[in-house]
Amino acid sequence: MTIPSDPHHPCPCNSSLPYSECHQPVMEAPDEDRLAIGHQEYALRWKSRGFTG
Ligand SMILES: [Zn+2]
Numbered sequence: 252m253t254i255p256s257d258p259h260h261p262c263p264c265n266s267s268l269p270y271s272e273c274h275q276p277v278m279e280a281p282d283e284d285r286l287a288i289g290h291q292e293y294a295l296r297w298k299s300r301g302f303t304g
Contacts, residue, residue, distance in 0.1 A: 252274070255270045258271035262275075
């Protein structure tokens, strides 16, 4: 996955969210925190979408 030079560009995961609101917190997290932060981010996203996406 290529990290955009501008965090406001769309995230390369095709979520249609800006990178800064999608994978940036996960990608920049320390290795030991990445899994927990990833779970948290996805949980929030699923919650906001009503578990449809
Ligand atoms: Zn993403």
